[in-house]
Amino acid sequence: MTDILQVAAIYGPSQARLEADYTVHRLWQAPDRGAFVRDVAPRIEVLVTTGGAGAARALIEQLPRLRLIACFGVGVDAIDLAAARERGVAVTNTPDVLTDDVADLAIGLMLAALRGLATADRYVRAGLWLRANMPLQTRMSGKRLGIVGMGRIGQAIARRASAFDMSIAWNGPRPKDLPWRYEPDLLALARSVDVLVAACPGGATTRGLISRAVLEALGPGVFVNIARGSVVDEAALVDLLVTQRLGGAALDVFADEPRVPEALFALDHVVLQPHQASATRETRGAMGQLVLDNIAAHVAGRPLLTPVN
DSSP: OOEEEESSOOOHHHHHHHHHHSEEEEGGGOSSHHHHHHHHGGGEEEEEEETTTOBOHHHHHTOTTOOEEEEESSOOTTBOHHHHHHTTOEEEOOOSTTHHHHHHHHHHHHHHHHHTHHHHHHHHHTTGGGTOOOOOOOOOTTOEEEEEOOSHHHHHHHHHHHTTTOEEEEEOSSOOSOSSEEOSOHHHHHHHOSEEEEOSOOSGGGTTOBOHHHHHHHTTSEEEEOSOGGGBOHHHHHHHHHTTOSOEEEESOOTBTTBOOGGGTTOTTEEEOOSOTTOSHHHHHHHHHHHHHHHHHHHHTOOOSSBOO
């Protein structure tokens, strides 16, 4: 039976299937991870991880028989792809199956930020409606939307936003044949929109892409992040929100998850989520199935379903 080193847990039913079909070594539960890896390393052919946990070069280099890294998640920025390539290790992820849920949450975060949904919930629960009506909020329909990153998720967000009659522009490394306006200058995009959504991949090439200058250009607008915490200058974001030089934010991801800057907790113009854009039973089940299918293809010598490298 194929030996698998698992860095982090995945969706429960998929976890059960994985352990029924293979010999799984749970690294995240080991009291001494170094000793655990050294003990099982000679037998490991597959490494299962998540987008957040990733796979560092040091771990990859300790596994002489490793041939596949199967990632439960679409983002592979935490996996050392160069190390995998050098060792001839294939990497797979779970694209497409989470696109709709992530795009849905992006729209929900826009609505929550502009219409004050989370604030209104707290307002009612605190009994404040008995004293006075809540202050007026901002309409979403017809607003100007900027999307940073126009891959599968960015396009799904744009299609949904079109139903709100939003005017849409986007920024990315190169233009594409799409029905929405391409803006090659990120600062110009930020200056021209009411809502700016980060939907780009994480990793070294996008680290700090949403800089202080970009956020200052957005000014009274709202910043939404369903990408990675690393794509934004988080210190600048917090500063601009606390000093109310940025209109608002709706954030599903952070630089040091699950730790969130406490300065954001008291701000009514900020909506916070626990990195749950793909966190539905339907999508996590589909992600888990894709992990299982990629491992099964590898073991059987068939082409991988969703190779990254």
